[in-house]
Amino acid sequence: MSNISHPWRICLFNLNANPGFTYDPSRNICAKITSQSQINRRLDRYLIHTLYNLSYSIENLSMIATDTIPIDSFNNDNNQRIDLSDHYALQLIINFRTRSISHRSALVILPTIDTWPLIDPYDVYYESSMKIWPSHINLLWPFYDLNDCQDDQEDILLKLRLLLCQFSSFSIKINEIDSFIENNVSFMKCDEQSTNHLKQLRGQLAQLFSNCLKNDRNTYNPHMTVAQFDSQEEFNQAKPSLILNESFEFPVQYLYILQRPHDNDTIPFHIVHQIPLGPMLHSISYKQFNSVHVKLQEFFQSMNPYESNESYQRKQDKFEKFSCCFQQVFNKDTLHCFTHSFLPYGSFRIGINGQDVDAVFLLNEIKSVNTETTFDETQINGNFKNEIIYCMNIEALFSIISTLFNDQTKVEIFVQIELNNEQLIELKVANDLHLPESIHGVHDIERLLAHVRAPPIFQHLLIYILKQFFSTFAQFNWSTDAFCLYPESYKPVTYSERPQIYQRGSMRIISLSPPFNNAARATKKSTRNLIIQGFQHVVQLLDSINIIITEDKSNALEQILDLNNDFPNEKMKSIDQIITSSETINEFDSWIGWIKSHLSFFFSDCEETCHYTFQSRNAIAYQSTKNKALYAIAFQVDSTTLQQCRKFTVCLQKFIDQVNSFVNRATSMKFSLKIISIDDWKLERIK
Structure with a gap:
């Protein structure tokens, strides 16, 4: 049994050499084929962050606690144990869908409405079957076929708008009509300055979405097609009329994603997303609003893609509050090691009438050539010195916190981690590798997840989040208040103006470790x-730790991890001790299993019938002979009161009768129970 097979793995591996289940290209043929870096990594992250043609949405995410299991429970000489899986603390329900790069999707620039009269006269040269496109300049075509899942927003739209916020709007000037003779196409040509702007923008987009260009071997030549002919003869006949009488210019303030359905060739391309250039989109002016077509006015009024001054002011208030929040997290002792900035995105939406992204908080570690950063120096030098095992020159942005407010506005916080030059040189020398420069993309994000368990910057965020979590739930009334959880993609349906959401009306701890005392519908009140x-x-x-000092930040976490679940609790006064034994291990295992299966009913009776507060021990104490065990339950009343309580006596006798009703019980299967004081129990433990 030294070789363990796992469903996710194809080959067998030696437990001593590799005790965990990792995505290992050296041992797993599937990993070897799909991995680009050939580095061990966790399978879930690799699938989600590397397969560009796979989109996903998380339906449910919950944590569970499991105990290790023996490799060979029938062999007393084999004490090896293993986790059920390396994901033992995570239960995830995730829906995958294939995301294709389709010729029915494109990222384009559209000319403004006021230029249409200058372009429309040339449409007469287009065949009706070709009029599936509006007048446009292609940036990326084919493009991702978006299917409205949350992964589209996180992996495509969010990255796209973060890139475009760094660009200012510019103008495109059309000064002539030119032709591609080889395919009988005429197009409006941009001037040199406009062409340079477009090539620079397209170069950044190509770096961000490189998979859209895998089969594109042509040099990018920005143009706006106005006519296409079936033959050279038709082209020559129309050519004298394809002359631009006057040059014109239009501003580029947005990029557009166009799509058309796969099941209907008669429907033309339509706009599915509008993404602005620059950090902010200002409200449409009254003059602009009245100058557009009445149908567009109705559209703006119904869809409300712009915001009012009041809405924008509410966002500014959020910026102020978040700024104060991060002043608490990144204080004067640590903030000098980082640059930070707020990017207020104003009013632009993800799609039409979608959720706003109102602010992005960018935090960057300052590079240092000669000296290491002093940010959380204790953690870097003490705990993480040997854990940064790969080039961490991260240029991609990774979402740390995403907050959606009641008014449907959203604030997202990002962090950018970089190695300083000295660390980078050491890594290259140590590995004798020419490590490539990092680019925008999923590999950098995945590297951050897979190879650094807790970068120094996370330490401060973690302290802050821990405090907020524990302070919230330490005061939460689990008995009367409902704790509502629902997926990010879930949209509540409103009935009579009351939102319907997934309710979790009671606190529940899912535990697979002995003695399975959470088998009932909800966690017992005493345990809660x-x-x-x-x-x-x-x-x-x-609260007792001054978390401003760097050293105390790490000490706070260490002390929390060192907290013990003391048994018995200081408020407990008596012990109900169960002693079980048997002659053989097989008999003993079945005997223990039967007793454990009835403990939850006994706990329910103690709580609901007797109204006693109790504490169950986390584990069964096995004796050295492996065929005898002790289990204890502590109560807040003294042993005399417990023995004299008639309701408790009835509940206890009911439990004993259930245990004795085991049909496969052998004569060697012993069971006894006694009630003693806490002092007597501690004295027995000392002996």
Whole structure:
């Protein structure tokens, strides 16, 4: 049994050499084929962040706690244990869909409405079957076929708008009509300055979405097609009329994603997303509004793609609050090691009437050639010195926090991690590799996830988030308040102005470790109260530590991790001790399993019938002979009161009768139970 096979793996591996389940190209033929870097990595991250043609949406994400299991439970000499999976703490329901790069999707520039009268006269040379395109200049075609999943927003639209916020709007000047003789196409040609702007923009887009250009071997030549002919003869006949009488100019303030359906060839391309250049989109003016067609006025009024001054002011208020929030997290002792900036995105939307992204908080670690950064120096030198094992020159942006407010506005926080030059040189010398420059894209994001467990910048965010989490749930009334959880993509349906959302009306801890005391529908009130006490203890611990000092930040986390789940709790006064034994290990395992399966019913009776507060022990204490075990339950009342309580006696006898009803019970399967005081129990433990 030293070789363990796992469903995700194709080959067998030796447990001692590789105790975890990783995405290992050296051992897994599937990983070897699909991996570009041939580096061990976690399968879930690799699938999600590397397969450009795979989109996904998360339906449910929850944490579970599991215990390790023995490799060979029938061999007493084999003490090796293994986790059920390397994802033992995560339960994920995820929906995958194939995202294709399609000729029915394009990223383009559209001329403004006022230029249409100058372009429309040339449309007479287009065949009706070819009029599936509006007048446009292609930037990327074919492009991703978006299907309205949350992955489209995170991996395509968000990256696109983050890139475009760094560009200012510019103008395109059309000064002549030219032709591609080889395919009988006439097009409006841009002047040299406009062409340079377009090539620079297209170069950045090509770097961001390189997969859209895998089969494109042509040099980019920006143009706006106005006529296409079936033959050279038709082209020659029309050529004298294809002359631009006067040059014209139009501003480029937006890029557009055009799409058309796959199942209907008669429907032309239409706009599905409008993404602005620059950080902000100003409200449309009254003069502009009245100068457009009445149908467009109706569209603007119904879809409301622009915002009012009041809406914009609400966003400014959010910026101020978030700024104060991060002043608490990144204080004067640490902030000098980083540059930071807010990018207010104003009023532009993801698509029409979609969710706003109102602010992006960018945090960058300052490069240092001669000296290492002092940001959280204790963590860097002490804990993470050997964990940065790959070039971390991250240029891609990774979302840390995304906050969606009640008014449907959203604030997203990003972090950019970079190695300083000295660290980069050391890595290159150590690995004797010519490490490539990092580019915008999924590989950088995945590298950040896979190879650095906790970059120094995360440490400060983690302290802040921990404090907010524990302070919230230490005061949360689990008995009466509903804790509402629903996926990001879920849109509540409103009935009588009351939103319907997924309700989680009680606190539940899912545990697969012995003695399976959470088998009931919800966590017992006694267990829940003990957990809340633990939350309150953590809050007191964090409040007592001056978390401004760098060293104390790490100490705070270490002390939380070192907190013990003491048994018995200081408020407990008596112990109900169960002793079980059997002659053989096989008999003992089935005997223990039967007893554990009835413990949850006994716990429910103690709580609901007797109204007692109790504490169940986390594990069964096995004796050295492996065929005898002790299990203890602590109560907040003294042993005399417990023994004299008639309701408790009835519940206890009911549990004993259930245990004794085991049909496969052998004579060697022993079971006894005694009630003693806490002091007597501790004295027995000492002996």
